[in-house]
Amino acid sequence: MKLGRIALGIGFACALLAGNADASVTIGGTRVVYPLDQREVTVKLDNDSAAPSLVQVWMDDGHPDAKPGDIKVPFVITPPIFRMDAKKSQTLRVIYSGEALPTDRESVYWLNVLDIPPKVAGTTDANTLQLAYRTRIKVFVRPAKLPGKPEDAPAQLTWKVAAASDGKGQAVSVSNPTPYYVSFSEVDVESGGHTYKNEKGGMVAPHATEVLPVAQMNAVSAGAKVHYTAISDFGGAMNGDATLAQ
Known part of the structure; x- marks a missing residue:
């Protein structure tokens, strides 16, 4: 006691x-x-x-x-x-x-x-x-018998520009069509010769959309890219790139 x-x-x-x-x-x-x-x-x-x-x-x-x-x-x-x-x-x-x-x-x-x-x-x-x-x-x-593999989930995410939750500047919206959680240690946006960073990471749930803040991002040009570091089941880094839709 x-x-x-x-x-x-x-x-x-x-x-x-x-x-x-x-x-x-x-x-x-x-x-x-x-x-x-x-x-x-x-x-x-x-x-x-x-x-x-x-x-x-x-x-x-x-x-x-x-x-x-x-x-x-x-x-x-x-x-x-x-x-x-x-x-x-x-x-x-x-x-x-x-x-x-x-x-x-x-x-x-x-x-x-x-x-x-x-x-x-x-x-x-x-x-x-x-x-x-x-x-x-x-x-x-x-759960058993989920379709796909968790290590393949990050590549299936879709990314687009979103309004920042605080009303200041822009953020990125990430949608997850898979049955697996995807966690990030870092997300960068490369646009117009500049790199905007989210160093806090984040997580997107299965079949859900999450908005991630990106510091000082105000205007994203066409053809912008997202560079992310996702985290594997074993805590390892899985780096990837994706197109950022407007």
């Missing part, structure tokens, strides 16, 4: 840092692909530091600020809370609980790993700020 109270109260006791390079506990991969016809998949964690950590893990459905106890997802992770000793590993079991999910396209969830390092030795001040580090990666739930 004490362990659970510590972990669930972490938002009040610590400063949370997302995706920080100082986190001791690392995930073995940048994404998880969960075949829907499998009972479970495993995810490996490593504690690379010389000190133990308290770790809490949970999944969310796209709302990063939701409390773990309030989230309802069709997965169970074991163990949910545990201690990781220095230089040790831990295998998580991600188990599908059987609720109905789409079978004609992928679904996406997020795996959260909260790393709570021990207090610095000799620290007794109750007002001392303790840092906790959260890492969050995507979990793609993939």
Whole structure:
């Protein structure tokens, strides 16, 4: 019970840092692909530091600020809370609980790993700020027998000029006719001798359209090109080019 109270109260006791390079506990991969016809998949964690950590893990459905106890997802992770000793590993079991999910396209969830390092030795001040580090990666739930291959999906996207969501300048609209999610680490537009960049990346859902911001793009000439870097199942870069329609 004490362990659970510590972990669930972490938002009040610590400063949370997302995706920080100082986190001791690392995930073995940048994404998880969960075949829907499998009972479970495993995810490996490593504690690379010389000190133990308290770790809490949970999944969310796209709302990063939701409390773990309030989230309802069709997965169970074991163990949910545990201690990781220095230089040790831990295998998580991600188990599908059987609720109905789409079978004609992928679904996406997020795996959260909260790393709570021990207090610095000799620290007794109750007002001392303790840092906790959260890492969050995507979990793609993939039904069996989807048509095509996920690595071919980026080349099937269509791109066109769109109005920026903030009303300032232009953006790019990307449409995905495939049953697979496509994630980007970078999207560039080459137009009129200039290159306009989106370095934040983005993601487009199956059979959906997404608008991606592009910095300082105001007028796109005919024949403009999109250069993108999509991310494979294994976290690798898949570079491609496409024509940007007006």
